[in-house]
């Protein structure tokens with residue numbers, strides 16, 4: 001007189017299918033989101049700041065504050081101009097002081113307070129430079145257009 005476990009098995013199968021469908025839906029939504037947010041090459045990136053960009057002689061100066069992360073997070077700067085990225089430490093601590101611009105092979109240890117100027121050559125229009133801490137926890141982007 002053994003009872004069959006068929007009902008339990010069917011229930012388990014249905015739940016498993018439901019989870020798979022749920023995962024598939026999440027993956028599709030995530031993919032659509034990535035495509036939608038992937039085009040950052042437009043000349044004027046929404047939410048980007050250009051107020052931290054000034055001119056000094058024949059160079060432009062981009063000021064980034066280092067205090068509990070980097071700010072602003074997105075900056076619009078001019079292409080075709082030699083550029084100074086001025087990292088302004090203001091109570092900087094931890095790994096945000098281990099600063100990198102990976103695509104240019106730049107690596108600097110920033111002070112807890114005070115400015116660090118990083119000179120880079122003029123960038124082509126459409127270039128995005130990412131500055132990041134050594135762990136990749138904090139970052140910002142400069143879009144050149």
Ligand SMILES: [Cu+2]
Nearest residue numbers: 095133135137
């Ligand atoms: Cu970090």
